[in-house]
Amino acid sequence: MPGINEKNIDNLRHSCAHLLAAAVIDLWPKAKRTIGPAIENGFYYDFDFGTDKISEEDLPKIEKEMADILTTWKGFDGREVSISEAKELYKDNPYKLELIEEFSKEGQKLTVYKSGEYEDLCRGGHIDNPIGELKHFKLLSIAGAYWRGDSKNVMLTRIYGTVFPTQKELDEYLEMQKEAKKRDHRKIGKDLELFTVSEQIGPGLILWLPSGNIIKEELENWAKQTEKEWGYLRVTTPHITKAGLYYTSGHLPYYKDDMYPPMKLDDGEEYYLKPMNCPHHHMIYASQPRSYKDLPLRLAEYGTCYRYEASGELFGLMRVRGFTQNDSHIYCTEEQAVEEFVDVMKLHEYFYKTLGITHYHLILSLRDPKNKEKYHGDEAMWKKAEELLREAAGKVDIPMVEDVGSAAFYGPKIDFVIHSSIGREFGISTNQIDLFMGERFRLKYTDNDGKEKTPVIIHRAPLGSHERFIGFLIEHYAGNFPVWLSPVQVKVLPITERNLAYAKAVAEKLGEEGLRVEVDERNETLQAKIRDSQLKKVSYMLIVGDKEAKTKTVSERGRSGKDYRPVELEKFISGIKKEIDEKILDL
Numbered sequence: 001m002p003g004i005n006e007k008n009i010d011n012l013r014h015s016c017a018h019l020l021a022a023a024v025i026d027l028w029p030k031a032k033r034t035i036g037p038a039i040e041n042g043f044y045y046d047f048d049f050g051t052d053k054i055s056e057e058d059l060p061k062i063e064k065e066m067a068d069i070l071t072t073w074k075g076f077d078g079r080e081v082s083i084s085e086a087k088e089l090y091k092d093n094p095y096k097l098e099l100i101e102e103f104s105k106e107g108q109k110l111t112v113y114k115s116g117e118y119e120d121l122c123r124g125g126h127i128d129n130p131i132g133e134l135k136h137f138k139l140l141s142i143a144g145a146y147w148r149g150d151s152k153n154v155m156l157t158r159i160y161g162t163v164f165p166t167q168k169e170l171d172e173y174l175e176m177q178k179e180a181k182k183r184d185h186r187k188i189g190k191d192l193e194l195f196t197v198s199e200q201i202g203p204g205l206i207l208w209l210p211s212g213n214i215i216k217e218e219l220e221n222w223a224k225q226t227e228k229e230w231g232y233l234r235v236t237t238p239h240i241t242k243a244g245l246y247y248t249s250g251h252l253p254y255y256k257d258d259m260y261p262p263m264k265l266d267d268g269e270e271y272y273l274k275p276m277n278c279p280h281h282h283m284i285y286a287s288q289p290r291s292y293k294d295l296p297l298r299l300a301e302y303g304t305c306y307r308y309e310a311s312g313e314l315f316g317l318m319r320v321r322g323f324t325q326n327d328s329h330i331y332c333t334e335e336q337a338v339e340e341f342v343d344v345m346k347l348h349e350y351f352y353k354t355l356g357i358t359h360y361h362l363i364l365s366l367r368d369p370k371n372k373e374k375y376h377g378d379e380a381m382w383k384k385a386e387e388l389l390r391e392a393a394g395k396v397d398i399p400m401v402e403d404v405g406s407a408a409f410y411g412p413k414i415d416f417v418i419h420s421s422i423g424r425e426f427g428i429s430t431n432q433i434d435l436f437m438g439e440r441f442r443l444k445y446t447d448n449d450g451k452e453k454t455p456v457i458i459h460r461a462p463l464g465s466h467e468r469f470i471g472f473l474i475e476h477y478a479g480n481f482p483v484w485l486s487p488v489q490v491k492v493l494p495i496t497e498r499n500l501a502y503a504k505a506v507a508e509k510l511g512e513e514g515l516r517v518e519v520d521e522r523n524e525t526l527q528a529k530i531r532d533s534q535l536k537k538v539s540y541m542l543i544v545g546d547k548e549a550k551t552k553t554v555s556e557r558g559r560s561g562k563d564y565r566p567v568e569l570e571k572f573i574s575g576i577k578k579e580i581d582e583k584i585l586d587l
Contacts, residue, residue, distance in 0.1 A: 493544070494519070
């Protein structure tokens, strides 16, 4: 459609939110409108339906009303209104009145936009030709949402939808959503018994079940061995610390809302659960004198951290309150910083390539030049840190976009965003060249000229938190983990009860070779055993009957359902161990 592109896709989505609101008001005249913004891949609008109740069964009816209304929408006409006029227009809507009061106090002009018979308080941002451009929409779901995101406020009804320039793009998106639903890590995690959450322990605090813990530990052991080979030294730090450490870092009081409340001891001392590992590592660096000969010093830890995420934002493994982070801090000279950061990005690429993650990009997060008071450090420090990051990013062939205003309070950063096999994006790893914290913690090293200098600190965590990363991998693989990560690598399936002894002997041999193996001893048909093994995403099934027992072979079957010819047990062992050792992908 002419005129529709990435630049104005938000206008298309926001315009469709207006269309949704118009349809709802036609169908439920007493409903009260609140806000309806464009969001990633779509839009939503929040309503107060009062005593009326709606469900997803009502969405087709709303869509039909939207299509009928659209035939009268030739454009969006905006006009500025006074505060008194705006209040008169929305005198029966407390939500709009609250917004009007807020905007007027901020000195913002008030505008309303009309299309057809529908008018709404709005700042603007619409398409020119709604009747021609708003054709390809779909309402997706209904959810509850507190007004202004505050649980103390009334619960509203949020209707989500999406819209695209063409029917083809809409169909592709809906197909991807359908596939994403099948790959939902919460559903697969439950089906494969990987993790759970207990209300008695607390929301957002993950309990790893035996199968999930295998994946977690295999990843951790591989990452530890890899980092050892790349020159990292492992450390361990406690889960709690005195409050003073985070006042030194600057996280208190500015980060306090994201931290668990302090634990107050009898002597008046306050301790906090750590929300990040950085200050603890700085204390390890400061524990002894350092020379330029000691640098770069790469300290790595699988450190468990705690952040008090709002309950409404918790989401399976993706947003949690307790997480274990593949964390490290590199202390180096300024001359070493670019090379070290390049190596950090190369380490990311090595991890991702091994795991079959081929699509990713960088986001360079910078200060908002109009709001510098929210950041620490001087202008020269920020300029130097940005220069070093840009120089390092220029030495690797990874696409990068910039995001002004999303820097950390003490420096710019580069985030890795990885894409799953169905195209969904996940921000997974934050990396920084930090010229602030070294000064803040008075970290020093003696240079070759005998003078004391402050080290540059590089923050990095290629695999991010295990919780989020494993959640991503569950979706990426759809639960079909490569053999080296698979909780059950081999399931031995005896055809009849008389084959059970041979099945157990096969399993014992596989176990001696370090393979994760189970025998299906149930009195079920072979087809039932195969079906259940496939549902559990077992990498390989070894079917054994009279013929296999006699010839000391196994009939190999993949989880995809592919049958292989009978093979000698030793040959199967050799093949699967090669697959594990070389971390061969089965995508």
